[in-house]
Amino acid sequence: MLGGISIWQLLIVLGIIILIFGTKKLRNVGGDLGGAVKGFKKAMNEDGKGDDEKQDDPQARVSHEDEGETYDVKATQAEDQKERK
Numbered sequence: 001m002l003g004g005i006s007i008w009q010l011l012i013v014l015g016i017i018i019l020i021f022g023t024k025k026l027r028n029v030g031g032d033l034g035g036a037v038k039g040f041k042k043a044m045n046e047d048g049k050g051d052d053e054k055q056d057d058p059q060a061r062v063s064h065e066d067e068g069e070t071y072d073v074k075a076t077q078a079e080d081q082k083e084r085k
Helices: 007-021 023-053 073-084
Strands: none
Touching (some): 007 023
């Protein structure tokens, strides 16, 4: 069974781990691990859906309709400093 490890040896190792870490810390670690697995599965499912639709592409949402107006902040600041002097 399991490469020469018996059930009694596994129970002894589990008991030692519980004595060292305590049940509360092991419960927290288990919850964190479960949350990470759920997040990974959700991300994998969203990744598969997004390939067809391309909704998350930031370049697709950019609108270039107002190309005629640009503002140079540094030039405005320089003019303000000249007026103050």
